[in-house]
Amino acid sequence: MNNLWDHTGAAGAGYAQPAPLVAESELNLATSLLRKEAPRWPRLSEPEMVRHYTNLSRRNFGIDTGFYPLGSCTMKHNPRVNEVIAQMPGICDVHPHQPEHHLQGLLAIFHEMQHMLAVCAGMDEVTLQPVAGAQGEFTAVRCIQEYFRERGEAQRTRIVVPDSAHGTNPASAAMAGFEIVEVPSTEDGRIDLQALEAVLDDTIAAMMITNPNTLGLFETDIAAASELVHGVGGQMYYDGANFNAIIGRTSPGLMGFDAVHYNLHKTFSQPHGGGGPGSGPIGVKAHLAPFLPGPVVDVRDAEAGERTVEAGRWFHWREPEHSIGKVQQWHGNAGAVLRCWAFYRRYGRDLRTMSEHAVLNANYLRHAIHREAKDAGVDHLFVDGARTDVAKHEFTLSMQPAKEALGVTAMDIAKGLLDMGYMAPTVYFPLVVPECLMIEPTETEAKDTLDRFAKDFVAVVGTDPATLHAAPVTTPVRRVDEVYAARNLCLRVPEDDL
Amino acid sequence: MNNLWDHTGAAGAGYAQPAPLVAESELNLATSLLRKEAPRWPRLSEPEMVRHYTNLSRRNFGIDTGFYPLGSCTMKHNPRVNEVIAQMPGICDVHPHQPEHHLQGLLAIFHEMQHMLAVCAGMDEVTLQPVAGAQGEFTAVRCIQEYFRERGEAQRTRIVVPDSAHGTNPASAAMAGFEIVEVPSTEDGRIDLQALEAVLDDTIAAMMITNPNTLGLFETDIAAASELVHGVGGQMYYDGANFNAIIGRTSPGLMGFDAVHYNLHKTFSQPHGGGGPGSGPIGVKAHLAPFLPGPVVDVRDAEAGERTVEAGRWFHWREPEHSIGKVQQWHGNAGAVLRCWAFYRRYGRDLRTMSEHAVLNANYLRHAIHREAKDAGVDHLFVDGARTDVAKHEFTLSMQPAKEALGVTAMDIAKGLLDMGYMAPTVYFPLVVPECLMIEPTETEAKDTLDRFAKDFVAVVGTDPATLHAAPVTTPVRRVDEVYAARNLCLRVPEDDL
Amino acid sequence: MVDQLPNLGREAEMLSAMGYTSMDDLFSDVPVDVRMQEDLPLRPSQTEEEIIADARRLLGANVPLGSMASFIGAGLYRNHVPAAVFQLVTRGEFLTAYTPYQAEVSQGMLQAMWEFQGLISELVGLPVANLSVYDGSSAAAEAITCAVRVHGRKATQKGVVYVSELVPPDRWSVIHNYTQGGGIELRKLRHLEDGTLDPASVAEAAGACAVYVEQPNPLGLLDASLVGVKDIVGEHTAFIVGVNPVSLGLYEAPGHYGADIVVGEGQPFGSPMTAGGPIYGIFACSNAYMRQMPGRIVGRTIDEDEQTAYCLTLSTREQHIRRHRATSNLCTNETLIALMGAMHMSLLGPEGVRALAVRNAAALHAVVDALQGVSGVELVHPDGHHFNEIAVRLPGTAADCITALEAHGVLPGFDLGRWSDDRADQLLVTATDQTRPEEIERLATAMAAWCAEVVA
Amino acid sequence: MVDQLPNLGREAEMLSAMGYTSMDDLFSDVPVDVRMQEDLPLRPSQTEEEIIADARRLLGANVPLGSMASFIGAGLYRNHVPAAVFQLVTRGEFLTAYTPYQAEVSQGMLQAMWEFQGLISELVGLPVANLSVYDGSSAAAEAITCAVRVHGRKATQKGVVYVSELVPPDRWSVIHNYTQGGGIELRKLRHLEDGTLDPASVAEAAGACAVYVEQPNPLGLLDASLVGVKDIVGEHTAFIVGVNPVSLGLYEAPGHYGADIVVGEGQPFGSPMTAGGPIYGIFACSNAYMRQMPGRIVGRTIDEDEQTAYCLTLSTREQHIRRHRATSNLCTNETLIALMGAMHMSLLGPEGVRALAVRNAAALHAVVDALQGVSGVELVHPDGHHFNEIAVRLPGTAADCITALEAHGVLPGFDLGRWSDDRADQLLVTATDQTRPEEIERLATAMAAWCAEVVA
Ligand SMILES: Cc1ncc(COP(=O)(O)O)c(C=O)c1O
Numbered sequence A, B: 001m002n003n004l005w006d007h008t009g010a011a012g013a014g015y016a017q018p019a020p021l022v023a024e025s026e027l028n029l030a031t032s033l034l035r036k037e038a039p040r041w042p043r044l045s046e047p048e049m050v051r052h053y054t055n056l057s058r059r060n061f062g063i064d065t066g067f068y069p070l071g072s073c074t075m076k077h078n079p080r081v082n083e084v085i086a087q088m089p090g091i092c093d094v095h096p097h098q099p100e101h102h103l104q105g106l107l108a109i110f111h112e113m114q115h116m117l118a119v120c121a122g123m124d125e126v127t128l129q130p131v132a133g134a135q136g137e138f139t140a141v142r143c144i145q146e147y148f149r150e151r152g153e154a155q156r157t158r159i160v161v162p163d164s165a166h167g168t169n170p171a172s173a174a175m176a177g178f179e180i181v182e183v184p185s186t187e188d189g190r191i192d193l194q195a196l197e198a199v200l201d202d203t204i205a206a207m208m209i210t211n212p213n214t215l216g217l218f219e220t221d222i223a224a225a226s227e228l229v230h231g232v233g234g235q236m237y238y239d240g241a242n243f244n245a246i247i248g249r250t251s252p253g254l255m256g257f258d259a260v261h262y263n264l265h266k267t268f269s270q271p272h273g274g275g276g277p278g279s280g281p282i283g284v285k286a287h288l289a290p291f292l293p294g295p296v297v298d299v300r301d302a303e304a305g306e307r308t309v310e311a312g313r314w315f316h317w318r319e320p321e322h323s324i325g326k327v328q329q330w331h332g333n334a335g336a337v338l339r340c341w342a343f344y345r346r347y348g349r350d351l352r353t354m355s356e357h358a359v360l361n362a363n364y365l366r367h368a369i370h371r372e373a374k375d376a377g378v379d380h381l382f383v384d385g386a387r388t389d390v391a392k393h394e395f396t397l398s399m400q401p402a403k404e405a406l407g408v409t410a411m412d413i414a415k416g417l418l419d420m421g422y423m424a425p426t427v428y429f430p431l432v433v434p435e436c437l438m439i440e441p442t443e444t445e446a447k448d449t450l451d452r453f454a455k456d457f458v459a460v461v462g463t464d465p466a467t468l469h470a471a472p473v474t475t476p477v478r479r480v481d482e483v484y485a486a487r488n489l490c491l492r493v494p495e496d497d498l
Numbered sequence C, D: 001m002v003d004q005l006p007n008l009g010r011e012a013e014m015l016s017a018m019g020y021t022s023m024d025d026l027f028s029d030v031p032v033d034v035r036m037q038e039d040l041p042l043r044p045s046q047t048e049e050e051i052i053a054d055a056r057r058l059l060g061a062n063v064p065l066g067s068m069a070s071f072i073g074a075g076l077y078r079n080h081v082p083a084a085v086f087q088l089v090t091r092g093e094f095l096t097a098y099t100p101y102q103a104e105v106s107q108g109m110l111q112a113m114w115e116f117q118g119l120i121s122e123l124v125g126l127p128v129a130n131l132s133v134y135d136g137s138s139a140a141a142e143a144i145t146c147a148v149r150v151h152g153r154k155a156t157q158k159g160v161v162y163v164s165e166l167v168p169p170d171r172w173s174v175i176h177n178y179t180q181g182g183g184i185e186l187r188k189l190r191h192l193e194d195g196t197l198d199p200a201s202v203a204e205a206a207g208a209c210a211v212y213v214e215q216p217n218p219l220g221l222l223d224a225s226l227v228g229v230k231d232i233v234g235e236h237t238a239f240i241v242g243v244n245p246v247s248l249g250l251y252e253a254p255g256h257y258g259a260d261i262v263v264g265e266g267q268p269f270g271s272p273m274t275a276g277g278p279i280y281g282i283f284a285c286s287n288a289y290m291r292q293m294p295g296r297i298v299g300r301t302i303d304e305d306e307q308t309a310y311c312l313t314l315s316t317r318e319q320h321i322r323r324h325r326a327t328s329n330l331c332t333n334e335t336l337i338a339l340m341g342a343m344h345m346s347l348l349g350p351e352g353v354r355a356l357a358v359r360n361a362a363a364l365h366a367v368v369d370a371l372q373g374v375s376g377v378e379l380v381h382p383d384g385h386h387f388n389e390i391a392v393r394l395p396g397t398a399a400d401c402i403t404a405l406e407a408h409g410v411l412p413g414f415d416l417g418r419w420s421d422d423r424a425d426q427l428l429v430t431a432t433d434q435t436r437p438e439e440i441e442r443l444a445t446a447m448a449a450w451c452a453e454v455v456a
């Protein structure tokens, strides 16, 4: 379709504005700095703009349009009332530097979220400042770094990461200045305690790990791993991207973790918006709490004359004693935290039921796929990514057999699924599973959808290789040439098209 | 795709509600009337509901998705701020029976709209009560009826309607109890003054006519027609569906009309919503004003203590002296009137420019189509629906030559255009033009769109007949069998599917 | 304005492509004597920001019911439309479409309306529903003309229709305007002292073209005697029932006790009150009335590939085909609002609609409880069962009461004196699922204070 | 909750299909010693209606800037986001998509982001832009680490970066956290008394990896001397400029006066302040920095049929491929907010963005005019040109002033004492396109009253 620059309104077209408060001729402008040439932006009227973006959106796939089993991403439904709340003036038209008594409602919500997140994860304190999971990782690692500096253990310059870890784990640790020690997993995808023990010494600051792990398996040895790491004086860091699997059933605290980040946009359903925004709060045990970025929200007894939102309670900002400082200039993605607060309120203590349904749906789908595949006689074309009885909120399948037998890759299956009207599962991640498809249905998909997907998945697996290689054919464009993109970089509208 | 009943949630699924203020067991219900069987409604969770309607919408075409040249329907862009305004609590959460001092803002808006509509049409008074054009027609005809009854001219039981009139004109007049006298048009689609004169006598209550007429032509003899009708004591009624062509250039008042309805949803852009809502105010000359449905909004000097929205002015409801009563129980489609007020404010006195651009676009498109057709050598396959130098806001083409030469019908062309990503023009209306396509681009389409449509239209005309008969092929469904629908009536979910 | 007209500034280019030099050329066909000579005497154009500021100021001067303790209803009801409904209905594909004349690219709205018909059909207990009419009042009026078309021949009371005397004057007026042209005579169907139908009056109606009665009636009363009406009036008299659709979550569908046509104000499902419009009217009937129905109807059908598809059907009833012989003049209707209704209903489900009805009943129960504690306030129909609203008798006029209670931030109800002079001391008090306990407390307190003052 | 979980009530059926009997079976792999034994000590679940009521109550207790005469900015600016933006961005296809890993079904967002890159590129005068980072502060930080990666080798001042001393402490802190791990040393780039850069300090920075300076600077001052910086620091020192993008409607694009990297807070285009987030950071650079950029980048390419298509590109810089050697840890970013920015910019067009900048300049002009009439208030940089904001010296502390003016419904600005102790008597007063004349009047009146009181 057209791009923006194909719209050719006359000069002055576009959004009409009220007159300036003072005529331009009377303004004392910095003449030597005046712009010589206007940005060569396109000129659209509102009708053209609305149609342009409407049609762009129609070339995009979201949870609202169909099943989105993207492993590790927790693509659950976004309750619609949350968007209504997020557009209220009490959030949109609020400045983070307003005095505390202007923001009691927001502070109350922050306080409630800090509390709830701490409770769910078994942590002592929480900051809501990081704006994404990766920033949360970085923040927690920075806290650990300062904690050790404070304790005079500056020699702890290394962080252990399993080979199946998400890329942000090593990237965040490296950004903070740590050296990465990668440990291999066992054959069935779980922690290799021996391999772990082998790398541990007093240069280790922390181990970063997610549980259930990237293959959707619960790390049954997690307590032992914690003990080992703690044994050499290191800290245990919990990547909360998979938190949706366990709320109310276990917690990072119970497993022995010292710090955790939450992907609010996953577990608590801030809409992903095609890549963001997110929110990545972190929770820590008491010994790390003084290092959290500030301010966090605290509460004290209200004084006479203070207009409270909760009788007798006054919410206020507090700077942690040895704070690492800030990772975002304001108070994080307050609008996202608010949506997630509304999400939390929808479940309350029944967050446990939510997690149970996430696990129920994943296991149900896994069973259904295997059953359908057996019935259709294509069960020899893929295997479980890891041997297990029960998965948690997601599971992996390896298309390695199909590749060997027919030359059909995980990517081919992914594109075939697009043609059936589904978003594809995560492909080729984790790298430890060859030809990996990683499937996470979430708790908000109906049984009927899972049944249908199982059937359709098996149908795609059974499709002839030539058709699969040519897939997709029903999408807005056919298979996109990523190599061409990288070789012929075109990152903006070409000069010739202006 | 699925229908609602394909969703099979467990009992109790769906929208969660707060507990009732009093437990059900304590309520004093009318036991003998209690429902024995619940309505067999489907059970959807919010995620399923959102996806269902999102996907339904994706199978629908609106102005936002593409060019919508539907003649007589004035499918112009709907400014988005109007939707924001229409969701403010000062309109949504307001009851029409609240006291006047609760509704001063709404009354001020109504008053402004009554005034503006009167000014634009050259009428003396306006009521905003009718909720659609057809209801406006009916209302005006009722006013005329009571006017004559009041004057002792009850013998005026007939209304003249040109053969090209919109179906609502005769239907509305008939509903009010009038007999319809249809007069033929001249060969070039205009009023036939002789034919008109031939049917006029003192049994005629009114003539209903639209100008520019249904073929997009300005009725140059309109003043003469008015004189003829007035000559026998009848009233002239202006169907305002085509008002978009003339604002600020002429007016029904100048042309001699006594009453007019406005299609606010067309001219003033209340979104059409797949069929409605609309708003169909009427304007009348002073002699008909006492008969308008009530209440209308009037203004007086404010008294001490009255909280006004305009200094010194107090808005109030007023019942016209000989009011016919009501055609809608409340104050009409207030929410639609409000949107149209916001639309009006966007233009103010430049409504004239708006109409000029509507006419500019229509003429430009007509020229472009003829030019392209000539270039492509397919200009022998269609002719103008009416001979004219300039069209107004719309024009007609007759595909009769294509039908005779190739068996290609107007409907085939329409379906071919759907395949090109356009909404089809109005087909087979007016009936006086054989194989008619009626094209109205409106003022909110860019020149580029018109150029592209002209090319694509000509390409469709030049497409081989077999392809056209098979069109559309790119739409959510192929050509729909309307005869099957009528022969195998299925107007609700079948019992077997419950 | 600039942002609305894409070709502003390109006029010369476009005119010259046609061989013209000015806009005037395009209006050369407008005879000089009817040309407007001056600029329109109207205000200048505004920008989006200015319009929104003015709208905020003006609409901000209105008093939303949510800002008071509000008990006004009388045909429109405060409700909560689930957030998803607004977000989905404003999708451009729904919002900016016209009537689905081209079925192939309008399947979304067509299917949604077909589903709407099914939801309404199930709710009211009749096999056929159209995709809505303007509102509840015109629905009642159109039901009457429809019934007369069906029964005009066989009726022994030709052209006569009996309409419940409790129908409010505004609605009555709409019915009158719609029916007078067809030569229909409206007679009053009487009610007894206790608010229920007078059986003698019902008996009189036998042989007329139709009877029209509402359940709950305009005073909120549920009338068990409606169950017997069809048996009394007989096969050749249409039994038309006007409903509040929410009540049907709890109470019997009129189609299950003999109604031939059911109409009603759909508003509580899916639409805010919006000062009275846009709302939508429900219209459902038995098969015998189908071909005389007003309005648009969607049918399920097949496409060329025999896939399921939907299209408008039974169009030969309509004005664009049948012209002056059409069953109605309806063209533009209330599809989008009906769509909101469908969305709301689809989220509620069978148990949800029951729960909603229970909430409404419970809120009224709480209000009645509170008012019964106020000395001076009496129920008009103390023995009746009510839904959503109830008439109470006051020690002064309802008008005075409403004025007096405003100072307490209470809008206690609707002044029934506006419906009939002899009810000037009666107030119609409405409660819905949105009524909050604090509101009820404020009502009771303020009412008690006022009554004490009036009586003293 | 009921309305969120489609399989509630179908658990038994689903479990039994797998051969299980209870939910516990699915958690059998969680070792007993780490199992949570009790229910979560949290509140019960709520319904949509209850949540919205609580949200209204809590957010209603906040004080929106629109409810006062507000002059606070300091990095976030009141704006008007055109109505179309919200309605389009909440379309489910945009709102509920993930990162566009599957390009074939993500063309909409990919193209929109490619267009965004083009709009930013044109605005700042540099050939490459990514599709946004978290915010303006991390953008500044990432620009510095990017510059160090590019210039680390050739820099004569290894690992050293000069950062304008006016950068507010909160932003400075973010920069510090992001850069400390790479062994980067941040030194202060000094400003003269009149607020402009100290040329001597700029000269010192030659040979460092980068200099970072803002235009307008955090006190709203436009510094013409920035035009010469690149020439002074030389080829091997990255010249990084942080901008308020709205100012570029009127003032020169830093890319046109030598900037190698331009960053900034995108917020005024498309996003409300939202208490500080979600917002989005702008990041653009010259080609030399392209392969060391952080964040996602969309490229235009072709599909199998050689049709135009879009996809993420230059991915080998990113964490999911390069892991600990990635140019940044960015994964989830701010795409949707950048999309709002793109929509806003596309509506503005070249003349519109200029008009917007002029409105901002004019509002500040009016504020300065009004404040200059207040005896006791002095401009900190009276000779400078300002945009959006200006520092004024008060006869008392800014903190006291803010407290005192609240009674007048005025929030007069930001207390610069929060940035540095020696500015405790300085107030940063911000005006934007949304500043209304009445607000300015109220500010001047209230300020005059307070000054008179303080001085007395
Ligand atoms: C396992 C895991 N860890 C960390 C992250 C990073 O979180 P974010 O994308 O919010 O930065 C992700 C995100 O996909 C993830 O899946």
Ligand SMILES: Cc1ncc(COP(=O)(O)O)c(C=O)c1O
Residues within 6 Å of the ligand: B072, B073, B132, B133, B134, B135, B166, B168, B169, B210, B239, B241, B242, B263, B278, B279, B280, C330, C331, C332
């Ligand atoms: C010429 C004409 N007259 C009258 C009408 C009826 O107006 P409405 O659809 O608002 O009832 C229309 C609507 O299409 C029309 O085109």
